[in-house]
């Protein structure tokens with residue numbers, strides 16, 4: 363009863379662009395489709411340990427195979443780790459707004475969410491998050507780039523934060539959008555893992571690799587911590603086609619990262635145009651932009667929908683719009699120009715970069 367049912371982004375009408383779920387707009391690469399078409403053995407259960415994929419990822423990150431855990435989407439690994447770490451009477455600290463799934467995942471463990479407000483420019487307030495840690499805290503989640511504000515945590519900020527965090531407190535570094543980051547100042551999980559054995563990095567094949575529908579993500583971290591996730595995981599959740607498609611995607615990473623580059627180029631263009639229109643948009647580093655529409659969010663979503671853009675309105679805070687097909691840009695910018703005109707002048711023109 364404490365939990366609202368999960369609501370997915372709205373389906374889009376045939377002629378509208380679905381920019382509500384931060385999906386990758388490109389069709390799967392032919393090699394992935396071929397691998398899926400050839401998938402055999404689906405009358406058998408998948409390899410529960412996802413050995414080949416874990417071996418491959420372990421090699422790539424120069425860690426042991428037990429320092430990799432694969433799940434049916436990174437969200438399921440967050441759930442597993444929280445189940446393992448927290449229960450009634452415990453607390454989990456994270457920024458808010460952040461990924462909409464966090465509150466529900468924490469509630470299910472019986473623990474209490476401690477939500478630390480993000481800064482006015484959409485970034486994590488890490489000093490306040492460190493200050494919110496108590497003897498009851500069992501985990502902290504840091505989301506970079508943050509969903510929905512698309513802002514990063516820098517290495518410097520992260521190091522300063524970790525200096526305040528007890529060495530035995532689990533820190534989840536959620537990098538679902540890590541591949542879209544172009545700012546060199548951003549913290550990179552693979553670089554900090556070696557410094558902080560209490561950090562687990564979460565990555566996914568859903569976004570940059572375009573496999574959202576297959577459900578496959580992974581965690582990198584100390585094997586003793588990941589054993590907690592392996593213990594609470596529902597066995598056999600990561601299907602064979604998902605494991606194969608992830609492996610094939612790693613074989614063709616160059617082609618996939620070229621698509622990521624196309625998305626980030628489009629993102630820069632959209633961001634610049636929004637700033638020129640008077641939007642105070644934080645410089646985006648994920649595959650999405652965040653428009654603060656406040657009390658006018660519902661109305662703004664209607665305007666976007668009328669132009670054929672389905673974004674994700676979030677309460678009375680704003681709308682998150684994914685960077686999608688190149689053909690969506692014109693509609694998006696025409697809608698945003700109309701919406702910004704109706705915003706109170708205080709909400710406009712304070713350029714943040």
Ligand SMILES: Cc1ncc(COP(=O)(O)O)c(C=O)c1O
Nearest residue numbers: 435436437461509538566568579
């Ligand atoms: C911040 C963040 N983390 C994790 C996820 C989950 O991704 P998946 O479960 O598809 O790997 C998402 C998906 O939108 C996200 O925005």
